[in-house]
Structure formats: C-alpha cells, structure tokens
Amino acid sequence: MKAKLLSVAAAAAALLATSANAQQTVKVGLSLPMTGQQQSTGVQISSAVKLYMQLHGDTVAGKKIEVIIKDDGAVPDTAKRQVQEMIVNDKVDIVGGFGVTPVALAIGPLATQSKTPAVIMAAGTSIITERSPYFVRTSFTLPQSSVIIAGWAVENNIKKVVTLVSDYAPGADAQASFKGRFTAGGGQVLDELKVPLASPDFAPFLQRAADAKPDAIFVFVPSGQGGTFMKQFTERGLDKTGIKVIGPGDVTDDDLLNGMGDAVIGTVTAHLYSADHQSAANKAFVEAFKKANKGLRPNFMAVGGYDGMHLIYEALKKTNGDTDGDKLIAAMKGMKWESPRGPISIDPETRDIVQNIYIRRVERKNGELYNVEFATFEAVKDPGRAKK
Numbered sequence: 612m613k614a615k616l617l618s619v620a621a622a623a624a625a626l627l628a629t630s631a632n633a634q635q636t637v638k639v640g641l642s643l644p645m646t647g648q649q650q651s652t653g654v655q656i657s658s659a660v661k662l663y664m665q666l667h668g669d670t671v672a673g674k675k676i677e678v679i680i681k682d683d684g685a686v687p688d689t690a691k692r693q694v695q696e697m698i699v700n701d702k703v704d705i706v707g708g709f710g711v712t713p714v715a716l717a718i719g720p721l722a723t724q725s726k727t728p729a730v731i732m733a734a735g736t737s738i739i740t741e742r743s744p745y746f747v748r749t750s751f752t753l754p755q756s757s758v759i760i761a762g763w764a765v766e767n768n769i770k771k772v773v774t775l776v777s778d779y780a781p782g783a784d785a786q787a788s789f790k791g792r793f794t795a796g797g798g799q800v801l802d803e804l805k806v807p808l809a810s811p812d813f814a815p816f817l818q819r820a821a822d823a824k825p826d827a828i829f830v831f832v833p834s835g836q837g838g839t840f841m842k843q844f845t846e847r848g849l850d851k852t853g854i855k856v857i858g859p860g861d862v863t864d865d866d867l868l869n870g871m872g873d874a875v876i877g878t879v880t881a882h883l884y885s886a887d888h889q890s891a892a893n894k895a896f897v898e899a900f901k902k903a904n905k906g907l908r909p910n911f912m913a914v915g916g917y918d919g920m921h922l923i924y925e926a927l928k929k930t931n932g933d934t935d936g937d938k939l940i941a942a943m944k945g946m947k948w949e950s951p952r953g954p955i956s957i958d959p960e961t962r963d964i965v966q967n968i969y970i971r972r973v974e975r976k977n978g979e980l981y982n983v984e985f986a987t988f989e990a991v992k993d994p995g996r997a998k999k
Contacts, residue, residue, distance in 0.1 A: 640697035656916030672932035737995035765796030
C-alpha cells in the first residue's frame with residue numbers, strides 16, 4: 612500500500628513539474644516556405660531567427676523560448692492546417708513567418724479566433740494587417756518602396772515605363788502604387804504585364820516590353836526570382852538597349868546579387884534594406900549572419916525575421932512573460948528600435964511597420980556586387996494605409 616502511495620505521489624509530482632515547466636516555456640510557431648520556389652525566404656528568416664536567439668539567449672522574462680518551424684511550401688492550405696495544429700496541439704503562444712501574402716491571409720481567421728499574436732516577417736501586401744487585430748508586421752509593404760521609386764523615376768527623366776509584376780496580390784499592390792505616383796508626376800505607363808507566380812518564364816513578357824520601347828521596366832518579382840529575371844533580361848539583349856530596370860529591391864535581392872553578373876550594375880531600386888547599409892548594427896549583423904550560415908549574405912527577408920524575434924522578445928519583457936494575446940499586441944504597438952536596416956517602429960494604429968526606404972544603385976565593391984544606398988526617405992508608413 613505504501614509503495615502504491617509513493618507511486619501516486621511521484622506521478623503527481625511529475626505532473627506538477629511538467630505543468631510548471633510548460634508555464635515557464637513560451638512557444639513560437641513559425642510557418643515558412645523551407646522548400647519549393649520560395650525556399651530562399653524560409654532559409655533567410657529561419658537563419659535570422661536562430662541567429663537572434665544565439666546572440667540574445669533563449670530566455671526572456673524568466674521564460675524559456677522554444678521555436679517550432681513548419682514547412683508550408685508557400686501553400687495557403689498547408690500553412691492553415693499546420694498553424695492550426697501548432698495552436699491546438701503544440702500550444703504555441705505566438706505564430707510568425709508567412710513567406711507570401713496568400714499564406715498570411717489564410718492565417719488571419721485562426722489568429723483572430725484563438726487570440727494568438729501573428730508576426731508577419733515576410734509577406735508585403737498592404738491589406739494584411741487589416742485582416743486580423745492580432746497581425747503585426749516587421750517586414751514591409753510593396754507600396755512603401757514602389758511609390759518612392761516612382762518619384763525617383765519622374766525626377767530622373769524616365770518618362771515612359773512598362774510595368775512587369777508577378778500575378779498575385781503583392782504584384783498588384785506594387786503595380787498600382789507605382790502607376791499612381793508615376794502618372795501623377797507626368798509619366799506614361801505603356802503596358803502592364805503580369806507574369807505567372809509559379810514557374811515564371813519572363814522571356815515572352817520581356818519581348819513585349821522591349822517592343823514598347825520604354826525608358827525603363829518597372830519590375831516586381833518575389834524574393835528568389837530576381838536572378839532568373841535578370842538572366843533572361845540579359846539573354847534577350849535588353850541590357851544593350853538602354854532600357855533601365857527599376858523597382859522595389861526584390862529584383863536585386865542581396866543573397867542572389869553576386870550571381871547576376873555585370874549586366875545588373877547601375878540598376879536603381881528602392882528598398883528597406885541592403886547588406887551594404889552603413890551602420891555599426893548592420894555591419895555586426897552581416898558578419899554574424901555570414902559566419903553562422905557558411906558565408907550566406909543576409910537579405911531583406913532575414914531582417915524581417917530578425918526584427919520579428921526582437922519584437923517578440925521585447926513584448927515579453929513588457930508583459931513580464933505574460934503570453935496573453937491582447938497584452939502582447941498592446942505591448943507591441945508603438946515599439947521603436949534600431950534594426951540592422953535602420954530605425955523602425957510599429958504604428959500603434961495599424962500594427963504595420965514604419966521604416967526608412969533607401970534608393971540604391973548596384974555597384975561593385977571589393978570584388979562583390981552590392982546595392983549601395985545613395986538617398987534616404989525617413990519613417991515611411993504604408994502609403995496605402997496613409998490615405999485612409
């Protein structure tokens with residue numbers, strides 16, 4: 612009988628220990644495209660998350676941070692199922708990642724119903740943070756960069772443009788915001804081309820663009836496709852025609868830039884981040900990231916993930932480790948800090964990111980190609996939301 616009582620007591624103690632341990636752990640579930648066409652996004656963000664934890668520890672406000680990464684392959688249905696499993700079965704307190712807009716939109720109802728904070732570390736369509744009061748973004752919106760490069764084009768004697776964008780929500784966002792600013796400044800959009808998102812072949816669209824004889828092609832393709840675009844741009848001889856390439860910085864993505872060749876030199880883009888950004892914080896970040904990832908250069912997706920973890924850590928410090936969804940979201944609103952990309956903040960009204968946008972030109976430095984910043988637009992809010 613005594614042995615039986617001891618056994619019951621031991622079981623109870625183990626249960627209490629497990630429960631206490633669970634209470635002392637904050638689980639962060641990341642839904643990322645670790646395979647497939649958007650794989651580079653998943654690799655960059657997951658690497659940045661691991662680096663942040665390596666540099667800042669895995670304990671915040673007395674709580675152990677545990678990260679669970681699921682490969683959604685950039686497929687909305689897969690992401691929705693996996694995030695639901697993480698919330699229900701794994702009991703995650705916070706979710707994040709979301710490599711493409713359709714995935715983020717699929718998660719909105721789950722975040723709202725479960726009151727789970729969801730940190731958008733990649734997807735860039737303006738409407739995303741409107742779809743759930745539990746969405747907070749540390750990445751970017753396409754209009755932030757597209758409006759600014761349109762203004763630069765108007766001021767630099769680019770009068771006629773063909774737009775070429777991937778045929779999904781961010782592409783529509785980029786095209787519409789560029790066109791609005793460019794035509795308001797007196798520019799003319801000769802043609803609006805939409806390229807399939809999956810397995811794109813840019814060649815026929817590039818031929819149509821060349822036939823229109825524009826001063827420039829405004830390009831938006833998602834992270835990872837810029838190298839393919841520039842290769843086909845060069846193969847069709849457009850680099851010899853005097854037609855410029857302009858756009859948001861996805862087309863000259865940092866981690867692919869060295870493979871694009873000299874044809875890309877001189878390309879001007881507007882973007883939130885360059886690995887060449889001249890700040891002490893960024894130099895330390897790039898050095899640590901490359902050291903931890905066999906020389907891989909971080910890109911704008913990496914800073915979205917790195918800053919996403921910073922937001923989570925600092926919110927937990929504010930709540931003293933309390934993982935209540937409403938308290939965490941309240942803590943995140945209005946937060947400001949110095950990112951490797953420069954100063955950033957979370958708009959308390961929209962839960963969207965406010966950040967500098969830089970005009971950059973591709974140059975060769977120390978034998979490598981970089982997006983070299985030469986103009987800064989400070990504290991840019993999403994233009995789409997700013998109009999409301």
